[in-house]
Amino acid sequence: MALPLPPGLTPTEVAFLCEMEMVTVIPRQKLESLNLLGGPTQPLRPPHRTPLPLWLALLLKRQRRANILPPPWLLPSSLERILKQETDVKPQTFSPPPPHPYLIRSSPSHTDTISPPFLPSSTANAPSDYLPYHWLELGEILLEACSDDLQEPGRVRTLLRDLREVRMAKMRGSTKDLEGGGVSSLMGVGAMEVSEGRGFIVGVMDGLRKLGSSREAARREKEDDEGIGGAGEDDEEEDEEMGFE
């Protein structure tokens, strides 16, 4: 009955999550609005483009009732640009995530805290220059289910593989920053990369923390005695480490 899994989502659970992303479909058949638990779906009227969650789009695609319009970032030209960004422009950090699609005002709104997979980062109107959080899963799922809807699927597949390799190397490299504990940024990381890297990173963090715990406790004691706040200085140091742009 109890779940026998360690903390952290498994790759299949990440893929399940990715299926909640919105994609744009071009229906081939009419379908009335359905009263789903997650809210009513938009009625399908061919050939009008309609946003639908990926799981539903895949169901329609499999029965040849609709075509999926790939997100602009999944075009070979966009992936090439992003790959260049990853290898040449910023070889140390992940390419930045897409900006928050909703307007942020000073008065709080419920759209402020929406996060992937509920941000429309893979619809036909999504920006083309950023990899969204679920880029790898979404790319693989679309290649598998509807390679006929993609432009140059072979090229997309190769580019996704290249991106994955470059970014996995960065993920492994990020463990260097973890050594001192604290908060380390993985700005722009993807869901599958977190899922894959979690075991190793958590192991490193927890292991080093235990090894350094007496040193940390001694330092804290000393600081308490001397009454040093020192927060301002620490701030700068940590910011540099995090590679804020």
Place this chain on the structure above:
Amino acid sequence: MADISDILADVSRDPFAEYDEIYASADRGRLHSGQADLQALTRAWINERGVAELLPWPKDGLIERATALVKAQIETVETMTGDMDPKTNFSLIIIQTEVERWKFLLRSLLRARLAKIDRHALHYLSTPELQARMSTSETAYATRHQQLLHGHYLSSFLGAFPPQLQNLNDTAGGISMVGGPDMEGAVFARGLGKGDENVVVFGRGREVDGNVEVQRGEVVVARWADVKELVEKGDMELV
């Protein structure tokens, strides 16, 4: 705990009447919608799966409402099955697929919580603050679990010990016998932002402690104890 897979057929009722009732009764000053519930449920599930400590039972009756919604939807499906027009048949498949997705989320969330309670039952029962993290049925489950375990220990070996050594919650020597989850374990968390400001995390390291700003959408690795409060307040979420 209501078993969501064990739903009785009650075809005579209007299924949508119940759906409306559920939302009409949920007047907590905030408008509930299916989409908002799905987002909250998904976040609760990811958070619960992301850390070793048991998180507080989701607020605003989220789980109860989601369970009721699933139940009402299954009843709709049962009414619709009667009419075997091929067109509605496909709609039925879509509705059922969605119900299964919700059921998976609910089940996985509750099972992850049970696993944590199983592991440290005595810990979560030890203080009223920790007990408040559990729902009524979870508290009953933890209590019963602990009773069974204690009874088993007593009959198999504890009964042979001198009475002063029979406690399972001794704190002699400054060390508590009751084990809890690792509060300093590393977690992956995402900043959700506060209006137009960034979230500030006070991170503790080996050489330095200090405030770090986390932008909206930025994923960081941190110790659970450092982000716990922010996650429970909703300024950050686990990934």
